[in-house]
Amino acid sequence: xxxxxxxxxxxxxxxxxxxxxxxxxxxxxxxxxxxxxxxxxxxxxxxxxxxxxxxxxxxxxxxxxxxxxxxxxxxxxxxxxxxxxxxxxxxxxxxxxxxxxxxxxxxxxxxxxxxxxxxxxxxxxxxxxxxxxxxxxxxxxxxxxxxxxxxxxxxxxxxxxxxxxxxxxxxxxxxxxxxxxxxxxxxxxxxxxxxxxxxxxxxxxxxxxxxxxxxxxxxxxxxxxxxxxxxxxxxxxxxxxxxxxxxxxxxxxxxxxxxxxxxxxxxxxxxxxxxxxxxxxxxxxxxxxxxxxxxxxxxxxxxxxxxxxxxxxxxxxxxxxxxxxxxxxxxxxxxxxx
Amino acid sequence: xxxxxxxxxxxxxxxxxxxxxxxxxxxxxxxxxxxxxxxxxxxxxxxxxxxxxxxxxxxxxxxxxxxxxxxxxxxxxxxxxxxxxxxxxxxxxxxxxxxxxxxxxxxxxxxxxx
Numbered sequence: 001x002x003x004x005x006x007x008x009x010x011x012x013x014x015x016x017x018x019x020x021x022x023x024x025x026x027x028x029x030x031x032x033x034x035x036x037x038x039x040x041x042x043x044x045x046x047x048x049x050x051x052x053x054x055x056x057x058x059x060x061x062x063x064x065x066x067x068x069x070x071x072x073x074x075x076x077x078x079x080x081x082x083x084x085x086x087x088x089x090x091x092x093x094x095x096x097x098x099x100x101x102x103x104x105x106x107x108x109x110x111x112x113x114x115x116x117x118x119x120x121x122x123x124x125x126x127x128x129x130x131x132x133x134x135x136x137x138x139x140x141x142x143x144x145x146x147x148x149x150x151x152x153x154x155x156x157x158x159x160x161x162x163x164x165x166x167x168x169x170x171x172x173x174x175x176x177x178x179x180x181x182x183x184x185x186x187x188x189x190x191x192x193x194x195x196x197x198x199x200x201x202x203x204x205x206x207x208x209x210x211x212x213x214x215x216x217x218x219x220x221x222x223x224x225x226x227x228x229x230x231x232x233x234x235x236x237x238x239x240x241x242x243x244x245x246x247x248x249x250x251x252x253x254x255x256x257x258x259x260x261x262x263x264x265x266x267x268x269x270x271x272x273x274x275x276x277x278x279x280x281x282x283x284x285x286x287x288x289x290x291x292x293x294x295x296x297x298x299x300x301x302x303x304x305x306x307x308x309x310x311x312x313x314x315x316x317x318x319x320x321x322x323x324x325x326x327x328x329x330x331x332x333x334x335x336x337x338x
Numbered sequence: 339x340x341x342x343x344x345x346x347x348x349x350x351x352x353x354x355x356x357x358x359x360x361x362x363x364x365x366x367x368x369x370x371x372x373x374x375x376x377x378x379x380x381x382x383x384x385x386x387x388x389x390x391x392x393x394x395x396x397x398x399x400x401x402x403x404x405x406x407x408x409x410x411x412x413x414x415x416x417x418x419x420x421x422x423x424x425x426x427x428x429x430x431x432x433x434x435x436x437x438x439x440x441x442x443x444x445x446x447x448x449x450x451x452x
Contacts, residue, residue: 146407146408148427151428151431154431155428158432158436159432162432
């Protein structure tokens, strides 16, 4: 068993439990402090709502939506805990697959991400502290935050953020090169080594563009690239919407809204696949209908860890909103857009 | 129906003695003294103010960033107008850990992408 497998085996309860706890805390802060602005109360917003939305969308969902939006439901058709049960129709399995995909990208997954984002936003934009991860800990460590304790915290933040961004980059590169092959720009009959090399070159290209975007600043490159990416995404969404079976998409959208509220808010957000993770003889079903042993490891824990490592990096980038507005924006991005 | 109810109300108001009704000058004085008394147990508590969280209402607080500055090194690369600042300890931690992880991973590759 590799490290990720061991982590899932020992700490599924922690990942899933903390996700639920963060979500409940998020609801509490939304009601208690929803009126509080991330910047000063009388300050004008730094960005208009459209740009703000596009930047948060690009930083938060980005490539994951395009990779997993299509492929994830296909994986879930035969790997979830119901797929082996034997008495569910294909339609029911398809609905579960769609629902799991939305749940994995939904608000509960974003909850820890949002809590850190508002903490950093408050520290940086409202209290004028350096816009780094360590500033969130100022109320705990006081002036020690600016010493070696803060250095370790920031170092940790960089390491996990780079890990998260590398995951996104790697997944994105696989998708981009597969797209090149589909378009015929890259030959499909080439060796694994050659595909890996093209993927590496793609990563270098994306990294160069991203670096130029960051150096040019939030008001220039980051804003422009986010708006461009968002517009392209909207175009794709629109094309799929009108060129595919539109009434089916609308039916599914409405159905998923209800399905999500019924099954995801509580059931899926606390689901640890406890029995499926056991060995046969220890409690796992012995009739051959048990769920996949690796489903939590491959999806829920993978996603949750990915969300968490992006926490310190993709923080809130502006003073433009209140807590509640920020939460609602992310709720829209995480629930409606997928 | 309403006439009967009205009558009942009138009869009650006129005929039934109220225990709190002041009927003599002595009673009126007693009532007046009770109003003037400073017995705190009888005071009506003031309405509760909406309690706002102090941390969000306080304006600028001194964080002593000048007294305890964040460690940083600044330099202006050729062709740049503004300085680039970085924290050498933070960068060092990140570089050592990430390159260490990368080298370790190359030596012991175990990917299991779903």
